Amino acid sequence: VGPQGRRTKRARKGLKPCSLREAVVSVSELGLGYNSDETLLFRYCSGRCFTHRRNYDVSLEHMKRTGALGLGRQDRARHSPCCRPTTYEDDVSFLDNNNKYYTIHQVSARECGCV
Amino acid sequence: VGPQGRRTKRARKGLKPCSLREAVVSVSELGLGYNSDETLLFRYCSGRCFTHRRNYDVSLEHMKRTGALGLGRQDRARHSPCCRPTTYEDDVSFLDNNNKYYTIHQVSARECGCV
Numbered sequence: 001v002g003p004q005g006r007r008t009k010r011a012r013k014g015l016k017p018c019s020l021r022e023a024v025v026s027v028s029e030l031g032l033g034y035n036s037d038e039t040l041l042f043r044y045c046s047g048r049c050f051t052h053r054r055n056y057d058v059s060l061e062h063m064k065r066t067g068a069l070g071l072g073r074q075d076r077a078r079h080s081p082c083c084r085p086t087t088y089e090d091d092v093s094f095l096d097n098n099n100k101y102y103t104i105h106q107v108s109a110r111e112c113g114c115v
Numbered sequence: 116v117g118p119q120g121r122r123t124k125r126a127r128k129g130l131k132p133c134s135l136r137e138a139v140v141s142v143s144e145l146g147l148g149y150n151s152d153e154t155l156l157f158r159y160c161s162g163r164c165f166t167h168r169r170n171y172d173v174s175l176e177h178m179k180r181t182g183a184l185g186l187g188r189q190d191r192a193r194h195s196p197c198c199r200p201t202t203y204e205d206d207v208s209f210l211d212n213n214n215k216y217y218t219i220h221q222v223s224a225r226e227c228g229c230v
Contacts, residue, residue, distance in 0.1 A: 023184045031177025044175050046192035054221040060159050062146025069138045077161035082197035106169040115230040
């Protein structure tokens with residue numbers, strides 16, 4: 001299998017469209033610095049947005065490749081929509097392992113979109 | 116200069132925040148398949164969104180690293196906002212080099228945001 005074949009195979013793996021995924025995790029696992037064994041449903045956005053490309057994306061990709069924008073290779077202007085949260089869940093409240101009460105904002109996604 | 120030094124230097128180059136950039140290009144240069152020497156002002160979005168990160172992004176990054184979501188390394192869920200157009204310019208109309216009239220949609224960005 002040549003490099004082209006391997007690339008095709010790798011690309012196929014990620015073919016699921018942009019959507020909301022979920023996992024049950026403890027508050028400690030969120031990595032926000034709280035020590036709590038309480039669990040929550042963490043929702044996040046993942047997947048491909050290739051079918052949501054507009055003329056903007058096609059043109060930007062083309063002009064980055066041809067150098068028409070006069071940019072160096074390091075320009076990171078994105079020429080493909082991102083799968084990202086468009087709204088977030090309400091606040092999450094919990095008790096930490098010292099029985100102290102906390103509320104945290106915008107932790108979990110509610111809806112995803114190709115933006 | 117070691118690899119660490121080079122990396123820091125490269126990272127600094129891209130420190131500009133997400134904003135609208137522009138370039139005058141011909142319609143042909145857009146790469147949409149039209150052959151026309153008419154020019155337009157192409158606006159696009161580029162730059163960093165690091166300061167726009169929410170709890171969602173910090174947690175997602177942490178859990179991808181620690182494996183708390185049970186994901187493989189190929190999961191591409193983004194843990195940083197994207198600098199993308201939030202609105203586009205009105206339609207662009209032009210004559211191609213055979214004097215045929217065309218209108219194309221959503222080619223140029225009007226506003227950018229960290230989404």
